[in-house]
Amino acid sequence: MSTTDTTDTSGAAEAERTADAAAGAQLSTAPTEDRGDTPIGGPVLGVVGWIRWFWRQLTSMRVALILLFMLSLGAVPGSLIPQTSADELKVQAFKQAHETLTPLYEKLQFFDVYSSVWFSAIYILLFVSLIGCIVPRSWQFVGQLRSRPPGAPRRLDRLPAYATWRTEAEPEQVREAALTVLKGRRFRAHTAGDAIAAEKGYLREAGNLLFHVALIVILVAFAWGQLFKAEGGKLIVEGDGFSNTLTQYDDFKSGSQFGTEELEPFTFTLDSFDGTYEKSGPQRGTPRTFEAKVRYSEAGGAEKNAVIKVNEPLKVGGSKVYLIAHGYAPVVTVKDGRGKTVFHGAVPLLPIDNNITSTGAIKVMDGYRDKNGKKEQLGFQAFFVPTFAGAGAGTMFSQFPALDFPVMALTGYRGSLGVDSGLPQNVYQLDKSKLIQFTDKSGNKLADRLLPGETMTLPDGAGSITFEKDIKEWASFQISQQPGNGLALAGAIAAIAGLTGSLFIQRRRVWVRAVRGEDGVTVVEMAGLGRSESAKLPEELGDLAGTLTADAPPAAPAPEADPEDGDVPEPAEEPAEDPAPSGEADK
Amino acid sequence: MILAATTNESLAKMSDLLIYSSMAVYTLAFFAHIAEWVLGSRSKVGRTAAALTQQASAAATAVTVQVKQAAGSTAVLDKPKVVTRSAAGTRDVPDGPGASGGTVKGDLYGRIAVSLTVLAFAIEAAGVVSRALAVQRAPWGNMYEFSTTFSTVAVGSYLGFLLAKKNVRWIGLPLVTTVLLDLGLATTWLKTPSDQLVPALDSYWLWIHVSTAIFCGAVFYLAAVATVLYLFRDSYESKLASGGTPSAFARSVLERLPSAASLDKFSYRVNAAVFPLWTFTIIAGAIWAGDAWGRYWGWDAKEVWSFITWVGYAAYLHARATAGWKGRKAAYIALIAFGCFLFNYYGVNIFVTSKHSYAGVE
Ligand code: HEM
Numbered sequence: 036m037s038t039t040d041t042t043d044t045s046g047a048a049e050a051e052r053t054a055d056a057a058a059g060a061q062l063s064t065a066p067t068e069d070r071g072d073t074p075i076g077g078p079v080l081g082v083v084g085w086i087r088w089f090w091r092q093l094t095s096m097r098v099a100l101i102l103l104f105m106l107s108l109g110a111v112p113g114s115l116i117p118q119t120s121a122d123e124l125k126v127q128a129f130k131q132a133h134e135t136l137t138p139l140y141e142k143l144q145f146f147d148v149y150s151s152v153w154f155s156a157i158y159i160l161l162f163v164s165l166i167g168c169i170v171p172r173s174w175q176f177v178g179q180l181r182s183r184p185p186g187a188p189r190r191l192d193r194l195p196a197y198a199t200w201r202t203e204a205e206p207e208q209v210r211e212a213a214l215t216v217l218k219g220r221r222f223r224a225h226t227a228g229d230a231i232a233a234e235k236g237y238l239r240e241a242g243n244l245l246f247h248v249a250l251i252v253i254l255v256a257f258a259w260g261q262l263f264k265a266e267g268g269k270l271i272v273e274g275d276g277f278s279n280t281l282t283q284y285d286d287f288k289s290g291s292q293f294g295t296e297e298l299e300p301f302t303f304t305l306d307s308f309d310g311t312y313e314k315s316g317p318q319r320g321t322p323r324t325f326e327a328k329v330r331y332s333e334a335g336g337a338e339k340n341a342v343i344k345v346n347e348p349l350k351v352g353g354s355k356v357y358l359i360a361h362g363y364a365p366v367v368t369v370k371d372g373r374g375k376t377v378f379h380g381a382v383p384l385l386p387i388d389n390n391i392t393s394t395g396a397i398k399v400m401d402g403y404r405d406k407n408g409k410k411e412q413l414g415f416q417a418f419f420v421p422t423f424a425g426a427g428a429g430t431m432f433s434q435f436p437a438l439d440f441p442v443m444a445l446t447g448y449r450g451s452l453g454v455d456s457g458l459p460q461n462v463y464q465l466d467k468s469k470l471i472q473f474t475d476k477s478g479n480k481l482a483d484r485l486l487p488g489e490t491m492t493l494p495d496g497a498g499s500i501t502f503e504k505d506i507k508e509w510a511s512f513q514i515s516q517q518p519g520n521g522l523a524l525a526g527a528i529a530a531i532a533g534l535t536g537s538l539f540i541q542r543r544r545v546w547v548r549a550v551r552g553e554d555g556v557t558v559v560e561m562a563g564l565g566r567s568e569s570a571k572l573p574e575e576l577g578d579l580a581g582t583l584t585a586d587a588p589p590a591a592p593a594p595e596a597d598p599e600d601g602d603v604p605e606p607a608e609e610p611a612e613d614p615a616p617s618g619e620a621d622k
Numbered sequence: 623m624i625l626a627a628t629t630n631e632s633l634a635k636m637s638d639l640l641i642y643s644s645m646a647v648y649t650l651a652f653f654a655h656i657a658e659w660v661l662g663s664r665s666k667v668g669r670t671a672a673a674l675t676q677q678a679s680a681a682a683t684a685v686t687v688q689v690k691q692a693a694g695s696t697a698v699l700d701k702p703k704v705v706t707r708s709a710a711g712t713r714d715v716p717d718g719p720g721a722s723g724g725t726v727k728g729d730l731y732g733r734i735a736v737s738l739t740v741l742a743f744a745i746e747a748a749g750v751v752s753r754a755l756a757v758q759r760a761p762w763g764n765m766y767e768f769s770t771t772f773s774t775v776a777v778g779s780y781l782g783f784l785l786a787k788k789n790v791r792w793i794g795l796p797l798v799t800t801v802l803l804d805l806g807l808a809t810t811w812l813k814t815p816s817d818q819l820v821p822a823l824d825s826y827w828l829w830i831h832v833s834t835a836i837f838c839g840a841v842f843y844l845a846a847v848a849t850v851l852y853l854f855r856d857s858y859e860s861k862l863a864s865g866g867t868p869s870a871f872a873r874s875v876l877e878r879l880p881s882a883a884s885l886d887k888f889s890y891r892v893n894a895a896v897f898p899l900w901t902f903t904i905i906a907g908a909i910w911a912g913d914a915w916g917r918y919w920g921w922d923a924k925e926v927w928s929f930i931t932w933v934g935y936a937a938y939l940h941a942r943a944t945a946g947w948k949g950r951k952a953a954y955i956a957l958i959a960f961g962c963f964l965f966n967y968y969g970v971n972i973f974v975t976s977k978h979s980y981a982g983v984e
Contacts, residue, residue: 065943096940096943096944096945097944097945097946097947099940100937100940100941100944100947103933103936103937103940104937106933107929107930107933107934107937107962110926110929110930110933111926111930113921113926114921114923114926114927114970115923118921120920120921121920121921121922148921149921192705193707194707195706195707196704196705196706197704197705197706197707198702198703198704198705199702200702257919266916266917345825345914346825346827346910346913346914347913348913348916355916357913357915357916359916513916515916515917517917520912520918523918524909527905527908530901530905531898531901531902531905534897534898534901535898538894538895538897538898538939539895559702561702573704573706576704577702577704580702580704584702589702
């Protein structure tokens with residue numbers, strides 16, 4: 036053993052050089068590293084030669100490593116720069132704030148890192164490399180499984196773990212015993228010449244291959260999901276229903292390969308939404324349960340009941356219905372100047388804080404006439420609190436998320452809501468550009484705070500608006516259809532299983548040689564070789580030796596130390612306890 | 623109602639008190655470790671140097687295996703010994719004697735330090751549990767809770783290794799030092815009053831995903847400490863091997879550490895053992911995200927950095943199987959990967975807005 040060699044040869048490689056080259060070969064299916072394999076300066080390569088060279092590079096461990104680096108490096112900017120896919124508004128804000136950077140970032144696709152050309156190029160190359168690596172490795176592994184462990188190298192004492200003793204038992208007897216013991220320990224073992232060759236731990240390689248294949252499966256599932264996914268949002272007030280067609284969605288996004296006819300045909304009705312909240316203590320106001328009780332039916336099927344919770348979506352066929360948000364929808368009745376009801380219904384309001392202080396707009400689009408019979412539109416701005424602090428408390432904000440003391444403040448407008456202009460309008464906001472606010476007799480702006488059941492009368496006989504006692508809740512849902520989830524999960528489970536096998540199992544070889552020595556006494560030699568050094572290997576070898584000496588008890592040592600030469604390492608003076616502080620890796 | 627509130631608050635107060643007490647005891651353990659290092663001496667015979675010069679003749683380490691004899695056997699003449707040799711390219715150097723340097727006095731202080739660490743660990747663990755009881759949920763809702771649990775688990779794992787009779791006492795001083803730092807940060811900057819969880823966090827996946835994440839981080843940390851020490855020890859050994867004279871500090875402190883090969887092996891085994899669990903953590907997080915947000919992977923900042931950390935450790939494992947990348951280069955990759963883990967925790971929580979922001983610090 037040389038003093039300070041810094042070459043990358045492993046124990047296995049040394050054994051190869053000095054003894055039988057086959058002994059350590061194929062202990063794994065890792066590609067051999069042919070560095071120095073550069074075509075530059077070498078013989079002129081044809082196109083095929085170049086392609087082959089390129090392929091060899093791409094599928095080498097070194098390039099895989101570099102690609103892994105680049106993948107992690109490439110993922111960084113997407114976590115620091117706002118991404119269109121996650122938050123479009125933030126991207127807009129960023130673009131406004133950084134005028135010089137924006138063009139550069141846009142060119143580099145930094146707002147869409149994970150679908151950018153360069154990021155895709157990295158992972159596609161990595162996966163091509165991966166496939167180019169797995170296929171030959173799998174064949175090699177199948178070959179290894181079908182062939183037998185290689186025979187013993189000539190010099191067993193050169194291997195990382197070695198034991199020898201002399202015994203009165205016959206060599207054949209020793210070999211037979213060794214074969215039985217090794218097979219009993221689930222080694223693949225056979226007799227090769229004067230020695231038994233055995234190998235164990237093939238699951239390591241199988242696990243490693245499974246892991247890498249599983250990575251491909253996950254990627255395919257992910258890509259599949261992106262292409263064929265569809266998701267949309269829908270806000271539903273208690274008592275209302277939804278049927279899964281494009282027109283019913285408030286907003287809808289889908290992958291490029293998704294056809295809207297693929298929307299799963301189902302309908303559901305929100306029967307009730309219940310939220311309960313911690314009533315006291317430091318956690319007052321914390322949501323305890325959110326439950327949406329629904330009735331749903333698949334195309335033509337019977338109606339079923341279900342409860343949707345925050346972390347428990349409803350699964351209908353391949354679609355999932357997630358509970359995303361909730362709020363209140365006070366029911367109001369608007370009467371016109373002639374006392375005719377022109378609007379009656381629940382108006383969903385948007386929460387603005389954790390205690391569900393909510394705002395929104397009530398729009399009376401048509402049917403309204405003032406006391407003179409003139410057609411007009413009405414708009415109300417609503418400010419709603421489920422638990423009012425009380426008059427004079429100095430705050431209009433809600434004190435608690437449940438309906439303990441509901442109050443709604445309203446201001447009224449008349450004129451044109453601007454809904455006919457053709458521009459899409461936010462249903463929760465009033466466009467006041469063509470509206471005139473109602474004023475009371477003294478000219479103050481009309482604003483009133485109503486309790487459930489109370490009515491605000493509009494001035495000059497313009498009608499009235501009633502805050503009904505029945506306050507409804509709404510829930511918003513995300514309905515998503517993402518094929519490939521099951522496949523991704525299967526891939527993930529396989530990846531973990533494979534990884535566990537790959538990292539916790541040692542693949543190792545054991546040889547037992549028994550020959551008759553010059554003095555007629557049998558010499559038994561045992562050696563072990565693992566793919567990497569492990570404290571377990573000598574332990575296992577010692578254990579095997581212990582078992583074998585029961586069949587082949589040690590005899591007196593030969594007069595001279597070792598007939599071969601003096602190169603057998605001498606045991607050190609101090610018996611080392613545990614040669615390495617071992618972690619759990621080789622449990 | 624009021625009663626329940628007061629028990630909660632007093633429990634929360636008690637938890638704070640316990641955490642502060644554990645810091646006091648960790649400080650004592652810190653001083654005991656310092657005493658161990660100061661009073662212990664390096665072995666008189668610079669054994670690393672001796673081993674390195676001896677090596678030309680023979681490989682050093684050998685393991686004697688006691689072989690059971692069949693009852694009544696008279697053949698007790700020769701028990702087979704298993705002789706081991708290291709792979710070529712690794713120096714055959716025995717482990718250092720540890721901080722105490724084999725001296726009785728140093729060892730005594732080392733034992734005191736470990737006992738104090740056990741005590742501090744028990745107090746800290748009680749602090750974490752009472753916090754959990756006070757908030758009536760898993761105590762992992764903000765960075766303060768995360769940090770206290772994190773150091774508890776790191777110390778617990780270290781004690782677990784000690785209990786399993788692994789040679790890890792050399793981690794004691796750096797570990798206790800950083801635990802004090804972590805708790806110092808937690809109780810000042812990251813201190814958050816016990817408060818509520820947003821509903822999306824309220825899931826049994828919290829228990830699964832976050833507990834494994836904390837465990838992975840804590841154990842990755844132990845491996846990272848070993849990796850850093852490996853880098854120092856390795857340059858010490860190569861200096862010795864090339865005939866140089868290392869500094870007095872190196873001869874005293876580094877000499878007492880385990881050999882570079884042992885440190886490297888320790889960190890590899892720990893990293894390799896935790897890697898599948900880290901993979902599981904990310905997958906569990908994805909499943910949870912799928913349930914809570916309707917998509918299992920959305921390239922949110924936290925997800926991105928978990929992924930980067932994962933790829934980093936995969937690169938490390940690869941590097942160890944790639945010619946030209948073993949040893950120091952692989953060690954640097956492992957440290958970068960752990961750096962990514964840390965950034966995911968501190969950096970993403972504090973500087974990046976993310977769906978996962980739960981820092982609780984304003
Ligand atoms: C998505 C990218 C990849 C990831 C995340 C990954 C991850 C891993 C992990 C965690 C191991 C276990 C290391 C060990 O056994 O100590 C491993 C081993 C291995 N990987 Fe990859 N890998 C990837 C791509 C590749 C590619 C492209 C190749 C082909 C060149 C490759 C070839 C290998 C080989 C040969 C081993 C076995 C090494 C050994 O036996 O120690 N991997 N990989």
